[in-house]
Amino acid sequence: MMIGIRYIAALSTVALLGACGADSCNVVPNRSFTTNINQTEHLGVYATKGWAYAQGGYVGLVVYNMGTQQDPKLIAYDRCSTVNPEAGNRVEVQGMLLVDRVSGAKWLLEDGxxxxxAECPLRPYSVGQQGNVFYVQN
Structure with missing residues (x-):
């Protein structure tokens, strides 16, 4: 009987430690996409510390400029909240935060x-550049 309790306790500990690993925060469903980010449709993101919403990802993207207007350095996150991601709640930019109005969770705009x-960061996506056009893809 004592061996059974120790076995269950050991399995529980392993399960809990596994849940805290880096992969446990990969909670937003994966969708393949490529989205172009350009000044015509996403003007705000080209300003220093600017941002814009864009199509793509699971429930949309938020793209942020960590650079300057002259030298943009874009990063992108899925707008899907990592708190109950199955609900597909979209985060919204409020100042320098991204906010899930349903759960009240908040993330930093500068790095997600x-x-x-929230316990998990927002899902990041790769941003590339060809000339003056940026593209976000998964």
Whole structure:
């Protein structure tokens, strides 16, 4: 009987430790896409510390310019909240935060890391550049 309890306790510990690993935050469903980011449709993101919403990802993208207007350096995140991602709640930009109005969770716009309530960062996507056009893809 004591061996059975220890076995269950050991399995529980392994399961909990596994849940805390890097892969446990890969909670937003994967969708293949490529989205072009250009000044005509996404003017705001070309400003220093600017941002814009865009199509793509699971429930849309937020694209942020970590660089300057003259030398943009774009990063992109899925707008899907990592708190109950199966609900598909979209985060919204509020100042320098991304906010899930349903759960109250918040993330930093500059790197997508959790700021309040959320445990997992927003899902990042690769951003490339060809000439003056950027593209976000998965």
């Amino acid at each position: 890391s959790p700021a309040e309530l």
